[in-house]
Amino acid sequence: MISIDDAESKADHDARPALRTFAVVGLGLVLAVALLNLIVNPLGAYPWTVLRPLTWSARQTKVTLMSQVPPPDVLVLGSSRSMIVPKAEVDGALGPRTMFNASVDSAKAEDMYLVCEEGLAHGFHPSVVVMGVDLEAFYDPAETDIRTLANPALRSHLSADRQLAAYGTIGGTILSYTQIADSIRSVKTARAGYPKDKFRFDDTDGTFVWVERPAPVVPAEQNAGLNARFLAYRGLSTWRLAMFARTLSELRAHGARIYVYIPPMHPVLVEALRENPRYIDVHGKVVALLEAEKAKGGVVAFRDFTEISSFDGLADDFSDPLHINEENAARMTRTLLESR
């Protein structure tokens, strides 16, 4: 007859190989994933490069250019939808000026603030600021783009606690499944050969320039993704609203006249989004916010260019449903700078 203690120790003895296997396989897999992502570094989040980063980000390019160009008279802030603000139109409306377009892709309110701070740190004292504010600039939940957090120059302008959290976020991505997929894609792309660059940024003013213009994208293809993004939009993030207010007050303190606009979308996309109650809600709130800024003199002008009729734009002059081409950009810039 065996006692309970004996039975327990036999159960423990029997369980040891399984437990050892669990620990070895579990830890081994987690370490393997971490190692793969660290070495491949598909987002360019860590300070070394074995393979070219998979995801494109204008952040590093713009930060580098800002350290090289002389301080401009006109500064453009915004997302990829504001990367084309033709200098000729700016000169036409305001007289000959130097300009720098500091727009970065997927820019949220904090991106504009951090880019602005980086510019100020390089001695920028713009007399005019043109800001393209996407509705998604205030997206809640407010998770800062990993490409912003991974950029040492931009990260340095965050508060100390957010910098600390940034290291945690970057660390957390080491094990994320999306990064595993990116690492695998990165390796595959490296083996297949990198495609030629389709665009570049002008070395003198940071403006987006097509090297090889792509075929236009059908609006409906972008529609589903954008609809889903707005459905997940919980409201305007308080922190992002604060970052935006801080950007404006910082620029005003430096004597800048600020022109703000909501960038245009293709009419087909606007039509589809009108069915989305979250979009209607967010659009109304952002417009009200910017109208209020204008009313209290925080900005010189505000224009909602969501609909192309607001600046006599053409539906054919889009590179894709969210991005206007040079012709529409010229019309839009002219209308904005003539606004009061």
Add this chain to the structure above:
Amino acid sequence: MLFNSYGFLFLFAPVFYFVYWRCKTVDQKKVASLVASYVFYGWWSPKFALLMLGTTSVDYFTAKWIEDSPTPHKRNVWLAVSMSVNLGVLGIFKYFDFFVGSVNHVAGAPLLPLLNVILPIGISFYTFESMSYTIDVYRRKTHAVRRFLDYGHFVTMFPRLVAGPIVRYTDLAAQLRELPRSLGAAAVMRAAHFFVLGLAKKVLFADILATKLVDPLFARSATLSLAEGWTAAVGYTVQLYLDFSGYSDMAVGLAMLMGLRLPRNFEMPYKAENPSDFWRRWHTSLSTWLRDYLYIPLGGNRASKLGVSKNLFLTMLLGGLWHGANWTFVIWGAYHGAALVLYNVALSKLSFSPPKLVQRALTFVFVVFGWVIFRADTIGKAREVMVAMLGAHGLGAAFIRASLPMLAWLGIALAISLTRDTYDLSPPGKRWTAALLAVLFAICITRLSAPSPFLYFQF
């Protein structure tokens, strides 16, 4: 701090368990657990950790004074003090703004000011645990704890602090007196089995269903088709179960790693054959709490038919309100209360009973409709989803075609919810099953970069 976060898994848990098992005496272990639990809770909000310390102190002292009181009158007074403090804290933080808002709404004017306070996480859980302790001391079911360390350790134990299971002191007293000095490989393997399966329920099923199906569908409740309405409702039914039972499994696993056994909180609730059976299987630590500390004191089954019905209905109504300060929870409680009354008064007395499969299917559909009320932000939105489920806005074949992969994932999650529970599966005994569990753990780990809170945290 969340169980499903890197901070917990790679920093808090390893440090805590290392220190815990280095402790040589039971008291050292209790101190380690107490400190770690306050860090765990204070991670969200240090000031709410102080609130918890305050209510813990009140219940510790009042329970002692109840036991030491020479007269019944004094015992009653100290019990009333304990109840007033616990219910007062719950009332202020959880219900005050709800009632004031309702009064203002009815009056059509802001008659009373709102407090706009944030709800301390897990307050409903630890308050109920504290209340059951002082009531049990009052009822002489247990002795008052004489050392604050013992009581503080019981109330704050982090594995089940913020979302249960709601543990009573009488359930754990014997275990807490004799904490084991070491943990064998079999116990660690069993703990890992519970933790990993709970984590998988949460991050591989509940979270994915929430972000890909349930939340987007509920967000546009006014325009849902038949297929979308049922997907939203069944999706949430499965999501809630896997989220909450996943948390409970993780809590059980983490407690096992401390050498403790927590009570079972779910017993395959979606296999229930009637509303009464459902409440014997769903969140059993809450339903038994409501039975012992509310239903029975109200008179329980020892009343007239009308009295029993009233007791059942009132218990469920208050149970609904326990979940949150919103009319949707009150209506959800009333919905279940009415069903229990109907079942007890009429249906259970029928001379024939349909096949079990039919009973289960009917109960499941009843529960699904209930969860729609529970999930919706407003009663109006719940009505919109239900109208869609009745086919008012067309079939929605295009949605089915476009969502086949996610619907398949929902099907797998539903099958898991209906067939096996963590308790029904044996912990890995062979190397290959342990390796499978490890692979599942590694997959879960890759999905933690943006951890989402557990649904029951909000209650």
